[in-house]
Amino acid sequence: xxxxxxxxxxxxxxxxxxxxxxxxxxxxxxxxxxxxxxxxxxxxxxxxxxxxxxxxxxxxxxxxxxxxxxxxxxxxxxxxxxxxxxxxxxxxxxxxxxxxxxxxxxxxxxxxxxxxxxxxxxxxxxxxxxxxxxxxxxxxxxxxxxxxxxxxxxxxxxxxxxxxxxxxxxxxxxxxxxxxxxxxxxxxxxxxxxxxxxxxxxxxxxxxxxxxxxxxxxxxxxxxxxxxxxxxxxxxxxxxxxxxxxxxxxxxx
Amino acid sequence: xxxxxxxxxxxxxxxxxxxxxxxxxxxxxxxxxxxxxxxxxxxxxxxxxxxxxxxxxxxxxxxxxxxxxxxxxxxxxxxxxxxxxxxxxxxxxxxxxxxxxxxxxx
Numbered sequence: 001x002x003x004x005x006x007x008x009x010x011x012x013x014x015x016x017x018x019x020x021x022x023x024x025x026x027x028x029x030x031x032x033x034x035x036x037x038x039x040x041x042x043x044x045x046x047x048x049x050x051x052x053x054x055x056x057x058x059x060x061x062x063x064x065x066x067x068x069x070x071x072x073x074x075x076x077x078x079x080x081x082x083x084x085x086x087x088x089x090x091x092x093x094x095x096x097x098x099x100x101x102x103x104x105x106x107x108x109x110x111x112x113x114x115x116x117x118x119x120x121x122x123x124x125x126x127x128x129x130x131x132x133x134x135x136x137x138x139x140x141x142x143x144x145x146x147x148x149x150x151x152x153x154x155x156x157x158x159x160x161x162x163x164x165x166x167x168x169x170x171x172x173x174x175x176x177x178x179x180x181x182x183x184x185x186x187x188x189x190x191x192x193x194x195x196x197x198x199x200x201x202x203x204x205x206x207x208x209x210x211x212x213x214x215x216x217x218x219x220x221x222x223x224x225x226x227x228x229x230x231x232x233x234x235x236x237x238x239x240x241x242x243x244x245x246x247x248x249x250x251x252x253x
Numbered sequence: 254x255x256x257x258x259x260x261x262x263x264x265x266x267x268x269x270x271x272x273x274x275x276x277x278x279x280x281x282x283x284x285x286x287x288x289x290x291x292x293x294x295x296x297x298x299x300x301x302x303x304x305x306x307x308x309x310x311x312x313x314x315x316x317x318x319x320x321x322x323x324x325x326x327x328x329x330x331x332x333x334x335x336x337x338x339x340x341x342x343x344x345x346x347x348x349x350x351x352x353x354x355x356x357x358x359x
Contacts, residue, residue, distance in 0.1 A: 051338050069262045076270035081301065085308065086269060094265050104272040106304055108297050111280030118284050133278045193320060196312050197327045197344035199305050204331035204340075206302035215299050216306045223307030224314065239307020240300050247299035248292045 028123040028148075030155035037152075038144070038160025045139045045161075049080070050168035056083060057176020058183070059195060063090040067177040074173040078137060078166060081202055082106045088195050089233060098233040105240050113141045117158070120148045124155045135162020214250065215243035323348035 053074065060070035065087065077083055082103045089099050114133055121129045136144075140161035147157045206212070223239030289297075313320055327344035334340065 048336075048338070055338070055341070065262060066258045068258050069266060072263060073266045073269065076266065077273050079273050081305075082269070082273060085304075088308065094261060096265055096268070099265055100268045100272055102304070103269045104276065106301055107273050107276040108300050110273070110276040111283070112289075112294060112297055114277055114280030114282075115284040115289070117281060121281060129281065130278055133281055134274055136277050193316070193323060193345055193348050194341060196309065196316065196320065196324065197341040198337060199309050199312075200324055200327040200344070201331040201337040201340035203302065203305045203309065204328060205335070205337075206305065212299075212302060215303060219303040219306040220310045223310050227311050235311060236304055236307050239310070240304035243303020243306065244296040244299045248296045251292060251295055 027153045028120045028155045029153055030124050030128045032156070034152075034154030034156030035160035035163075037154055038140070038147070038157035038162075039164045040160075041147070041157075042140050042143055042161035042164040045143065046164040046168040049137075049139060049165050050172040052080060053169045053172030054176035054179075055194065055198070056080070056087070057173040057178075058180035059084065060087050060090075060173070061177050061180030063087045064092060065090060067174065067181070070177045071170060071174050074170045075166070077103070078135065078162075078169065079103070079107055079110075080137065080169075084195060084198060085236075095233060098236070102233070102236055105237060110136065113138075116145065117141075117148075120153075120155065128155065128159075132156075132159040132162065135159055135166055137162065137165050140165050211247075215246040218246045219243040319348060319351045322351060 056074065057070055060073070060083075061067065065073070073083055073086070085102055085106055086099045089095055089102060113136065117133075117136075121132070124132075136158060140158060143161050144158040147154060219239040219242050222242035223235040226238040227235035313324060316324075323344045326347040327340045330343045331337065331340035
């Protein structure tokens with residue numbers, strides 16, 4: 001069972017906690033109790049997600065998405081940062097490659113998050129595991145890892161917490177979308193800056209100390225240069241890949 | 254009530270949902286088959302930040318000095334409070350104040 005420890009960078013758990021979590025991982029059950037615990041634990045977090053959903057709904061309408069499109073996007077994509085970026089890129093005709101390509105690249109981090117659930121989720125049925133994964137977002141992933149590491153063995157926690165996020169995210173997108181079509185000229189409220197502000201605040205949450213600085217400077221320089229010479233949105237992909245390659249080559253040395 | 258619904262837009266949303274689910278389920282699925290190396294992990298880890306930086310640089314270059322000042326306010330609040338929404342509100346208010354009063358300075 002030593003193969004169960006595969007997740008990267010355990011944040012704060014002491015050796016004892018990690019050891020006990022490992023013995024407990026043998027028992028992971030998918031039951032109603034876990035579902036409910038996940039839902040209830042996540043409600044306060046989901047309220048914050050809901051507020052964010054309101055903003056997304058307003059911005060989606062301003063960008064020219066129909067209310068239905070915005071709500072369907074929230075219900076089926078369920079990835080805040082990617083959806084906001086997509087709305088920022090939205091145009092007519094829709095830049096299909098840029099929107100879907102950027103969504104993919106922004107969400108590549110989910111690969112690692114999903115992989116980190118393996119020690120526990122291999123004990124669920126495929127159907128339980130793959131349904132739960134649809135509802136994985138940054139917020140409830142963090143809560144779930146915390147819960148699973150504590151050894152409760154509640155396999156339904158990710159799904160329960162994910163459902164809480166999904167409900168608030170979708171309903172608030174609809175409310176924001178309805179309100180968004182009625183508020184008149186967005187520039188009066190500085191709405192043009194809202195996305196920039198949200199991206200800046202998100203960026204702070206991706207800051208991992210000084211190691212982040214060099215990849216980010218490289219990304220900024222590459223993005224600005226590519227934007228100056230190439231039409232379209234290639235600068236986004238170029239910046240992301242530049243940061244990624246910088247990080248990799250720096251650590252190889 | 255839904256306004257004009259574009260099938261193209263719905264198709265794009267469908268595409269977004271497919272690639273997103275592929276990332277959410279793909280890591281769990283693939284780890285059975287390949288163990289990602291340390292450098293792959295680090296590379297993937299650095300992607301979202303790099304993408305945000307790229308988007309921000311272009312937006313801020315277009316935005317001009319008043320947005321830069323408001324942006325600094327956002328960073329300051331986000332750094333201390335870790336609340337995306339609060340930082341956004343402070344940033345937007347800062348921008349509106351700058352525009353309302355000293356727009357000629359910047």
